Amino acid sequence: MNQEKIRELEKTINSDYGNIAGMIVQKNGIKVYENYFNGYTADNPTHVYSVTKSVISALMGIAMEKGYIESTEQRVLEFFPGYTVKRGEKTIQNIRIRDLLTMTVPYKFKSEPYTKYFTSESWVKAALDLLGGKGQVGEFRYTPVVGPDILSGILANVTGQPVLAFAMENLFSPLGIHVPNNVVFHSKEEQIAVMKDKNTRGWVADPQGINTAGWGLFLTPADMAKIGQLYLNNGIWESKQILSTGWIDESTKEHSRWGKLSYGYLWWIIEDDEPIYAALGQGGNVIYVNTKKNMVVSIASLVGLRAKDRIEFIKEYIEPLFENCVSA
Incomplete structure (x- = not known):
């Protein structure tokens, strides 16, 4: 890999995408880039906001595969x-x-x-x-x-388990992802402090102990890259089928539309023909999967309402730089 181009990339990150905490790029299942910014390391999770939705989508697929849910057509x-x-x-x-x-x-x-x-x-x-x-x-x-x-x-009711427990057993532990506990806060001030703490680990839960589905999960870039790679691998991890190929196919094709943007089952569809799809969270948290180029990009970001478009960043800077990589 051309180190001069890497330095140029990181200069761009620091100048234009300054709230990035960490990023991993994988090509053909091999990690070809990993770096951390803003004082973060590989061990620091971030609150990934709406990336949580795509994780819930995976858990719904697993629950269906195990027979807890019969069909997405159920009321x-x-x-x-x-x-x-x-x-x-x-x-x-x-x-x-x-x-x-x-x-x-x-x-x-x-x-x-x-x-x-x-x-x-x-x-x-x-x-x-x-x-x-x-x-x-x-x-x-x-x-x-x-x-x-x-x-x-729905997940808690049909499985008889806390969502985090079901996720640990069926998704997180098989992938080597560590989400140790529920995160609970009792005031707005406490919530803000928790979200900004680089050492917070876990998954936010309500007073009943039900984990959030639209936000609230804390993951590292490596955790997000594993989820992206699982999808790219058609649900297989270390020779074991964790998530059904059918669910992945159904989740990552267009079912609804918001202007020019397509939406699957809690995944954003970036391009239908390749296909390219992504889990997107506020501030620029991303799991990006390009099936044609066999690439996964995970980006963890700090709170930032006006963060620049990460998909544009990936397409303009990341894919051209790493799409021909064969090794780290």
Whole structure:
């Protein structure tokens, strides 16, 4: 690898993508680049925000493969028999798992009611209470925080396990990913402090112990690269089928659309023909998979609402530099 080009890349990162904490590039399953910034090391996880959604997608696929869930066509309320639907509510009764996975469900809010969500005793119930309204099922509506937790509630109910325990047994441990415990906070100030602490490990859970589905997972770049490689390997890890090929195929093809952007099952579809797909989280957290070039890129980033486009960065700088690499 041309070290001068590497130095140019890192100069670009420091000048234009200054909130990157760490990055790994893999080509043909081989790590060809790894580096850390902003005082982070390989041992420091970051809060990966909505990358969590794509992990939940994988767990839903595993739950289906194990027979806990029959079909994505099942109605959401089947999994919450104790939930009481308010009089006159019809939309919520028709919402399927598939609709949650593709972000095509309506909600009773124009902007996400974070205070109501975070102060509720059950974030799953808070999301159920907000489902429906005047919107149409089938229309794309991206909800970063409120809503995806319903999938965590489904997982916990059907498996009889905490989501983290199910994930450790069926996904994290087989990949060598360490997510040791639930992360719980009791105030807004504590939440902000936790998110900025480079030593925080785990997965955020609500007061009922249900892990978040739309955000809240802390991973290292190596952890994210393993998830990307699992998908690139058609669900196989060390000769064992962890995730079904069918679920990966279904998850990474277009099911819904937001303007020019395509969406699968909680994965963003960057290009259909190659295909290229990505898990994307606020601030520039990314798991990027290019199946044609056999590349995986993972980028962990610090909090930054105005972070520059990581897909553009990968396409302009990373792929041209590393696509012909054969070894580290």
